[in-house]
Amino acid sequence: MDYKSQYYNILSLIFLGCIFTSSASYAQDVPPVTGDKAPEVAEVGIYVTNIFDLNFPGGYFKAAFWLWSKSKNKDYAIEKEIEVIGARDIKIDNPVIMVTSDGRYYRSVKITTTINQNWDIRAYPFDVQHIKIAVESTTSDVSLLKFVPDNKSSGYDPSIALVGWVFTNMEVETYPHAYKTDWGMGSVPESAYSRFTTTITLKRSSSRIFGTAFLGFFVADVLTGTTLIVESFASTRRAIPFIGRLNMVVGALFGAVGNKYLTTYHFHPGDLKAAKIDKPNFGRGLPISAQRRSFLKPRWNHDRQERTNLLKTQCSGSCCLS
Missing domain, CATH: 1.20.5 (Single alpha-helices involved in coiled-coils or other helix-helix interfaces)
Incomplete structure (x- = not known):
């Protein structure tokens, strides 16, 4: 057994x-x-080496920067699978490829581009501009590829010489940008792609520009006020018979200062379409003389005979100048 x-x-x-x-x-x-496959993650960073040609009438700026990605996928080529949002032209150099110490595949490219920008100069010359460099995936949506910002290594070159401007801040972020279209594929009604955005804040050097730009207007306004005060008293009108010529000189001064302001700082009527300009604030100091004129007008009505004599004097002075 x-x-x-x-x-x-x-x-x-x-x-x-x-x-x-x-x-x-x-x-x-x-x-x-299991559930849906997790998207591939690519850590993206940027280092801005140059920003130049801030063109307000044209609505654009130019920039040069290095863009890199770190991914576990050795076949991911960031230089071939992205677009710079709002770029008018773009030049991408050959990539630098290597493997990092943690086993990820590193690719870095230098990009030079011209990007559209919506300038807001309603507070000129005390305006602050926020220029954006946005890079977006073109071949893979967020279900396949996700960007993660490299905040530690991203930055800008402090030696960038942008005359009249001061760099105050730089931020990088990533987010899914949605498009309400199926791109003609007849599948899902909308899609989203990962976008990497760099925002650089520039502050205009307002004190020097404000003095040089509006000093002529201040002087012309003082002369105009002096002329109106002189005209408000009969004794001064009799003592200065050539007040009409002085008015013409002040008017010519306003015209010369305004012409220099427009040509020097490149503001012309086309700028009103290319940038946000608050028209009532543009040349805010100009209505001062009109306010003084309305204030002093009652004084002029008390002596019609003297005003008539003054008008004759001005007419004779104008004839002499002509």
């Missing part, structure tokens, strides 16, 4: 072993049931 018992025990063990072996092989053949 002992031999039979041992024999049956050995057969039982062999049978159980066969069952476990077949179960294990079946488990290997059947793939596990």
Whole structure:
């Protein structure tokens, strides 16, 4: 009986072993049931080496920067699978490729581009501009590729010489940008692509520009006020018979200062379409003389005879100048 018992025990063990072996092989053949596949992650960073040609009438600026990505996918080529949003022209140099210490594939490219910009100069010359460099994936949506910002290594070159401006801040962020279209594929009604955005804040050097730009207007306004004060008193009008000529000189001064302001700082009527300009605030100091004129007008009505004589004097002075 002992031999039979041992024999049956050995057969039982062999049978159980066969069952476990077949179960294990079946488990290997059947793939596990999981959710959607996680998107590939690419860490993206930027280093701005130059910003130049801030063109307000044209509504654009030019920039040069290095853009890099770090990904576990060795086939991901960032220089071929992105676009710079709002770029008029773009030049991409050959990439630098290497493997990082943590085993990720690193690709870096230098980009020089011209980007559209919506300037807001309603507060000129105390305006602050926020220029944006946005890079977006073109071949893979957010279900396949996700950008992550490299905040630690991103930045800008402090030696950038942008006359009249001061760099105050730079921020990088990533987010999915949605498009309400299926791109003609007839699938989902909308899609989203990962976008990497760099925002650089520039503050205008307002104190020097304000003095040089509006000093002529201040001087002309003082002369205009002096002329109106002189005209408000009969004694001064009799003492200065050539007040009409002085008015013409002040008018010519306003015209010369305004012409220099427009030509020097490149503001012309087209700028009102290319940038946001608050028209009532443009040349805010000019209505001062009109306010003084309305204030002093009652004084002029008290002596019509003297005003008539003054008008004759001005007319004769104008004839002499002509």
